[in-house]
Amino acid sequence: MAPGAPKEERKMASTYTANLNLAKPAKGDVDWDDEVNGNSDILDAAVGQEHYPDGRHKNTITIGDDSNTVDKKIVANTGQANEPYVSYDVSEDEFVLANDGQNPAAIVTRPQNTIEVAKSGKRFSTLSAAISAAEAGDAIVVYPGTYDQGSAELVVNKSVHLKAVGKVIITGSPSDLQYVLSVSADAIVEGFQIVMTGSGSDGGVVKITASAELRNCSISHNGMGSTSAGVYCSGNGARIVDCGIENGVAFDGINIGSGADNCVIERCNISSNGQGIYMSNGADGVTIQRCEISAGGSNYGISLSAGITGTVIRSSIVRKSGSVTECIHATGAVSAKIYQCCFNLDSGAIDTDITNLIGTPYNVSDADV
Numbered sequence: 503m504a505p506g507a508p509k510e511e512r513k514m515a516s517t518y519t520a521n522l523n524l525a526k527p528a529k530g531d532v533d534w535d536d537e538v539n540g541n542s543d544i545l546d547a548a549v550g551q552e553h554y555p556d557g558r559h560k561n562t563i564t565i566g567d568d569s570n571t572v573d574k575k576i577v578a579n580t581g582q583a584n585e586p587y588v589s590y591d592v593s594e595d596e597f598v599l600a601n602d603g604q605n606p607a608a609i610v611t612r613p614q615n616t617i618e619v620a621k622s623g624k625r626f627s628t629l630s631a632a633i634s635a636a637e638a639g640d641a642i643v644v645y646p647g648t649y650d651q652g653s654a655e656l657v658v659n660k661s662v663h664l665k666a667v668g669k670v671i672i673t674g675s676p677s678d679l680q681y682v683l684s685v686s687a688d689a690i691v692e693g694f695q696i697v698m699t700g701s702g703s704d705g706g707v708v709k710i711t712a713s714a715e716l717r718n719c720s721i722s723h724n725g726m727g728s729t730s731a732g733v734y735c736s737g738n739g740a741r742i743v744d745c746g747i748e749n750g751v752a753f754d755g756i757n758i759g760s761g762a763d764n765c766v767i768e769r770c771n772i773s774s775n776g777q778g779i780y781m782s783n784g785a786d787g788v789t790i791q792r793c794e795i796s797a798g799g800s801n802y803g804i805s806l807s808a809g810i811t812g813t814v815i816r817s818s819i820v821r822k823s824g825s826v827t828e829c830i831h832a833t834g835a836v837s838a839k840i841y842q843c844c845f846n847l848d849s850g851a852i853d854t855d856i857t858n859l860i861g862t863p864y865n866v867s868d869a870d871v
Contacts, residue, residue, distance in 0.1 A: 666693035675700025760784030787812035800824025808834020
């Protein structure tokens with residue numbers, strides 16, 4: 503070796519083990535290359551180890567060509583204490599940088615992925631396919647058009663942000679006990695026009711069974727002869743915000759079911775041929791604020807089931823319709839806070855079974871201004 507030349511680092515013997523047969527991922531739509539082992543349920547994977555004269559060694563693990571694996575961890579370190587340590591926990595989509603696996607210096611989580619849906623020109627042309635490919639935390643952006651679901655429910659079962667860009671209409675004619683859109687995860691659904699065109703009974707347009715948020719959506723039901731709600735919500739902590747809900751059948755604009763504790767309905771315009779909002783026993787701590795609520799037929803603006811507690815109704819306009827005598831009705835003893843509201847009755851707008859009222863006056867006949 504010539505004087506002054508850089509010292510060559512020599513590697514010692516290496517070991518290599520192929521085909522670790524790690525579990526194949528259950529998510530994503532990537533076709534995995536498993537020609538070596540010929541088993542569609544496992545991945546091709548290999549680990550190599552390089553040894554150096556000074557005692558150091560390096561581990562490398564290679565798995566397929568994609569990071570969509572589940573419940574596996576990839577680790578590389580020098581094998582010495584207080585030396586750099588890197589791991590990738592694919593079950594959490596998380597990188598950890600530390601010293602020999604201790605006292606993490608940095609944790610880098612997987613960035614939010616954006617999935618695009620359009621009638622043409624994008625990877626996905628249907629909402630269901632995009633949701634199937636998404637992971638928790640992803641954004642699904644939907645471009646203008648009408649996306650008809652037919653008789654099948656569109657199910658949002660992952661914690662994603664489903665957002666419309668421009669005029670996006672979701673239509674469907676679900677069967678009895680079904681909905682156009684069913685949200686069963688802590689997702690955000692924003693900016694859509696959602697329309698039920700069929701006449702299925704005891705279902706409706708939107709169903710929320712998780713701590714999800716329905717934001718800036720237009721919900722309408724033009725089915726004939728149905729007993730379907732505009733929105734049925736049984737999700738603890740769910741939020742319905744800045745929405746217009748028009749139920750063209752003789753049923754509830756919003757039906758708050760048992761289990762929807764701490765649900766919030768805010769800045770919504772609700773118009774129904776039935777009751778504006780119906781609240782079931784077992785839905786405690788519900789807040790309705792800054793809404794305009796109008797019933798149709800001969801119905802109450804808001805109807806509260808006996809026994810519910812913690813209801814707050816404030817800064818809202820509530821209208822009854824027809825021959826019923828109250829704007830806010832109760833089927834029995836109810837504890838609620840109702841204040842700063844306007845009604846289309848001069849007196850008796852609030853059922854006498856409702857107690858724990860706050861402030862006066864309650865009955866102000868300027869709800870039509």
